[in-house]
Amino acid sequence: MDPRCKLPLAVLFTVLFFLPLPLVLLGAYLGALSLAIWLGLGFRELVRPLRTIAPLLLLVLLLTPPFQRGGQAYLRIGGLTLLSADGVREAARLALRLTGVTFAFFVLLRSTAPADLILALRAFGLPFGAGLVVSVALQYVPGLKGLFDQVQDAHRLRRAGNGAPPARGLQVVRSLLPQLTSVLILSIRRIPILAMALEMRGVGRTNRRSSMRRLPQGRRLVLSSLAAAAVGLGAVVAIFLFP
Amino acid sequence: MSRTIKGKQRLPSSIALRIAAVAVLTAVTAVLTLLVRIPVPATKGYFNLGDTVIYFTAFTIGPLSALLSGGLGTALADLIGFPTFAPISLFVHGLQGLVAALIAGLFLGAKQRRRAFNPSWLLAAAAGTLTMCGGYFAAESVMLGIGPALVELPFNLLQNVVGAAAGMALSLVVRKAYPPVAELRW
Known part of the structure; x- marks a missing residue:
């Protein structure tokens, strides 16, 4: 259907x-x-x-x-x-x-399919910008998951052999802060690059730009x-x- | 069309930049809500870090980014696990980010907003916690009944307090380690 x-x-x-x-x-x-x-x-x-x-x-x-x-x-x-x-x-x-x-x-x-769902929402009046945000975010989720895994591995290697007991309970949040800092900075550094890519496709310009496909x-x-x-x-x- | 940050980095037009900022922060919120689960041995339950990213966005980037990325990010994460709660998360977490960001920037000028610690963050975190816990309690009372909503309330409260504290710490550290983030205010 x-x-x-x-x-x-x-x-x-x-x-x-x-x-x-x-x-x-x-x-x-x-x-x-x-x-x-x-x-x-x-x-x-x-x-x-x-x-x-x-x-x-x-x-x-x-x-x-x-x-x-x-x-x-x-x-x-x-x-x-x-x-x-x-x-x-x-x-x-x-x-x-x-x-x-x-x-x-x-x-x-x-x-x-997620892309079709966004197109259906667009058909019911979802603004182009909002649809673009959701579709770009969906594209970025697997990449950011990989980035988080990489950062976790790197931090685990730095801690290897220092003999500290593993964090438990709410201490885990504290021990995660350096990893979260790395992930956030690496993610935020992608914003200008993504913005340039969007601009290259005409987003934010008054002239003709690419658009989403139609159902x-x-x-x-x-x-x-x-x-x-x-x-x-x-x-x-x-x-x-x-x- | 493009502008320069401290002569190093060229930023594209504001619309493309805003869409990119919200999209990336939405994806970060969804990933940290869905993937980072901290087990609570006492209850056999889990904490997630979605609130941490929402408060980070509210204190570092701005109200509209916090509204959109907080709402969309948690809703996307819910669509995979608990789709029933996705519309509630979209509304409640979006409002939580907006309220926290507005209060955080309410009492201080633009220059002071970029300073190290902003005391209004505490009030903003309290208002955000109240918004999120109140919103979820109201929605869960309708959806699940008053009993289960009361059981969930302390966990939501604790998750929010931890998220707000971690969000403040991250905002301070990230702004110090990566100053261009201040240019992304929206």
Whole structure:
């Protein structure tokens, strides 16, 4: 599906998970998103985001009920209600919301190339400068990771054999400061060079300059738009079917 | 179109330079948020250094750079790990950088801003911490509920305090070691 159609769908599903809808309907939305990930990306990809948010889900399920004590009490210790009907309902709602929003973004990001996502955002009005910043930053991330590894290795070699015990806890931050200083200076020194490269391509000039490529138009976009409209309309119509 | 820094380095036009500065600082923020994880043995959790770069940018470069690179950098890092939090990070960390940078430059003139230590940094760090912790608490209360949001609050607070202290130290050291950085103020 075209990224310009996937983006509004992801936003729509995110909004739906924040609406005060019945739990059954939220579960149905989550089921639809899970099915999309399973069919489109495979079962293993369905487990990946779940594994990432598992600690947060556990926190939500454990800590929400004590703060929502209305309705029938299921577990009470010393006059304090720890588990009640309202608590269980709220915990389920928040767990569905967290999982649903994560799945909505996951399916968008896993099925779309970063460059196409930026182009889709450009189609929805993201300024050229902002799009350029994000795409250049994405290009620089692997290079800076390599730079950080190099600096770390160099500092490790300088420390080798001095017999100092390895830093622990917050001392690690202090021991990282010389490495961070090197990384920051080396990164900042790249700014004028990158700026010159951008200027060579016409950025910041009034005359004609190079621009980003455009996403394809035509039949594929029409079909994608129709499919996205059908899915979105179905999700909204379902709200009226489950009052 | 180009200008010279101390007769050594030619800098291109301001728009290209601003885009380049924000892009590089965004990438640095994303890398240090994502890759440098300091384990906390007591909680089995991790600290990241995203806040350190945000405060460094706020104290060294300026408000708009801190707003854009802080927000975009942490959001890019979140897109890889926790995509749900990317819009929250974009807004909250961007605001944190903007508030810290504005307060840091509020009380002193342009010449004084380049001095060694600026006492307004302490107030700026406190305001930035309040913005970040308050913003995350509000967002997590809606997203995860009040209980998990309360559990996360002390960790966010500690990470921010450590990040602000490290950001101040880095700003001082980098400005001393690489004076042309002062010309990048935006």
